[in-house]
Amino acid sequence: MKRLFNNYINTFGGLSKEIWWLALIMLVNRAGTMVVPFLSLYLTTNLNFTVSDVGWIMSAFGLGSVVGSWLGGKLTDVIGYYKVMMLSLFTTGLAFIGLQYLQTFNIICLGIFITMILADTFRPAAFVAMSAYSKTENKTRSVTLIRLAINLGFSAGPAIGGIIITNVGYNGLFWLDGITCIAAAFLLIRVLNPKKAKVLDEYKNSNPKSAYSDMPFMIFILAMVLFGIVFLQYFSTMPIYYKNIHLLNEVEIGLLLGLSGLVIFLLEMPIIKWLETKSYSKITLMIQGAILLAISFLVVIVFSWTGVLVIGILLMTFAEMVMFPFSNAFALDRSKRGNQGEYMALYSIAFSISHIFGHNAGMQMTDTLGYNNTWLVMVFLSVVCIILLQWLKHAIKPKINTQLPKKIL
Incomplete structure (x- = not known):
């Protein structure tokens, strides 16, 4: 059993320190997005929207994700992955806190759309950062470690969110979501500052x-x-x-x-x-x-x-x-x-x-x-x-x- 455990641990060997920090940031960020699994329930029970209304709001959610991903890619190529990730985490935290104060259908659609734009600018930047902090031979395993962190975050988030809703209510959920995103931004500044982090594979094409x-x-x-x-x-x-x-x-x-x-x-x-x-x-x-x-x-x-x-x-x-x-x-x-x-x-x-x-x-x-x-x-x-x-x-x-x-x- 000990040998099996050691072999499992060894599969994580060779990954850079920055990749481990990036995985932790993703874990904090994804555990923090606990509003998402309860969004439809919040809209129908607390705000009394119909299922049809919720469908349109979720469409705004998806469209915001598309725009955010596109914008994140453009900004990453212009100002770099580090600034995009930092700005995305910080502004997403503020957006999550603000969502609880929106009440009408049109305003909520707009709010969700903007929140997802801010949130999903993070994804392309994170992919490029992951590439920069990985050796060529370790890229697939670096992706796997990040996926493990995301899965753990998605598993822990709903469980924590259910406890918060039961004891504090939905307002507490929005506040905690926002605070965890902002905390992830400060963690990023602390551990992945480009001046201190060791970049292993930052690639620039002169004729893209x-x-x-x-x-x-x-x-x-x-x-x-x-x-x-x-x-x-x-x-x-x-x-x-x-x-x-x-x-x-x-x-x-x-x-x-x-x-x-x-x-x-x-x-x-x-x-x-x-x-x-x-x-x-x-x-x-x-x-x-x-x-x-x-x-x-x-x-x-x-x-x-x-x-x-x-x-x-x-x-x-x-x-x-x-x-x-x-x-x-x-x-x-x-x-x-x-x-x-x-x-x-x-x-x-x-x-x-x-x-x-x-x-x-x-x-x-x-x-x-x-x-x-x-x-x-x-x-x-x-x-x-x-x-x-x-x-x-x-x-x-x-x-x-x-x-x-x-x-x-």
């Missing part, structure tokens, strides 16, 4: 290529949008399926979704470390992730046994563990062709678009087509994603063979 004119990268982004739409069903339509078809209660659904987080925490870093020792290319691994996601829906369609839900969630979890670290690392590698902020903004925007369309499309399809037909549509979208990634692999192979290390393929 626009990400929008990089056709293979745009195909990659489309594949990520499709993967995101399918993946997000596990956090919107699938829980309803668990409840209505398999008659699971909220505790059982929570345990099932919690299993995914536990597996990620225990296995993602060792799996990534092992895969990096193999000769698989990044795109090949992304294709395998999309295949696992498609199979996770197929097994649910084919088998009516309730236990198959565990198999489905595990397949989805392994798909996530393979797809996200290697797709992120691929985007970071590709970004050296142009302005890194612009490239990483597009990568962030891909998942913002998935949020805008994925949840709503899944809900509408389950209502009109039924669950199994909806899952078949998700399998089809996964297959399209696989085809796009396969095309991408062949499209860039000749260029990478002559210009970049083979392992990036």
Whole structure:
């Protein structure tokens, strides 16, 4: 057991001190965004908005995320990742505190839109910072560590938020959200000051290529949008399926979704470390992730046994563990062709678009087509994603063979 534990700890070896600090900042920041899981409940119970109103407010949430990601990429290329992250954390904290004072529908839509713009300017800047503070051979594992921090933050945030709502009320939630974001900004200033931090791979292209004119990268982004739409069903339509078809209660659904987080925490870093020792290319691994996601829906369609839900969630979890670290690392590698902020903004925007369309499309399809037909549509979208990634692999192979290390393929 001791040897197993030591082997697990060793998978985290070789990462820079700055990456660990960045992971801590992400943990504090994501644990602090505890308003988000309770936003729809707050709007319907405290402010008495209808479900339809909440739908429009959540659309403003998604649109703000898209604009924020785009703006964050532009600002990162102009003023640098450090200033963008610091300003984003500080202003987001103030915005969260201010949200509790908004009451009318139009003002809340505007407030949520602005808050998400401020919050999501952080993401492209954080990706570029992660690249700068990582050695080339450690980028995928650096991404994995950041993902672990984000998952831990998302796990802890709702639990803490529920306690605060019960004992203090929603106002306390907004205040704590704001304070934690501002605290993360001060932590950033303290531990990641560029004058003190050791930058390992800060890359500047003297003749940058626009990400929008990089056709293979745009195909990659489309594949990520499709993967995101399918993946997000596990956090919107699938829980309803668990409840209505398999008659699971909220505790059982929570345990099932919690299993995914536990597996990620225990296995993602060792799996990534092992895969990096193999000769698989990044795109090949992304294709395998999309295949696992498609199979996770197929097994649910084919088998009516309730236990198959565990198999489905595990397949989805392994798909996530393979797809996200290697797709992120691929985007970071590709970004050296142009302005890194612009490239990483597009990568962030891909998942913002998935949020805008994925949840709503899944809900509408389950209502009109039924669950199994909806899952078949998700399998089809996964297959399209696989085809796009396969095309991408062949499209860039000749260029990478002559210009970049083979392992990036």
